[in-house]
Amino acid sequence: MSNEPTRDQIEDLKANLAYHEHQAALIRKRLAGVPAANGVAKGDACPECGERDADRLEQLNDEDGQVRCLRCDFIYIPGG
Numbered sequence: 001m002s003n004e005p006t007r008d009q010i011e012d013l014k015a016n017l018a019y020h021e022h023q024a025a026l027i028r029k030r031l032a033g034v035p036a037a038n039g040v041a042k043g044d045a046c047p048e049c050g051e052r053d054a055d056r057l058e059q060l061n062d063e064d065g066q067v068r069c070l071r072c073d074f075i076y077i078p079g080g
């Protein structure tokens, strides 16, 4: 007695794999266009390192609306 799958089972597995690979490709494509959940607009990202995570961009309390990037310590004015 052997654990080898039958030819039909192998064809089923291949079809299954192709289906899921197709679904995974569609999901990757959708995710690629979605910004990080807590991300700021592209123009507001850190100009030094590109950080866009709002949790890592600290709003400084001054009139200019400056932001400090917690990743690279760069201070800038968003959208400038």
Ligand SMILES: [Zn+2]
Residues within 6 Å of the ligand: 046, 047, 048, 049, 050, 051, 069, 070, 071, 072, 073, 074
């Ligand atoms: Zn930065």
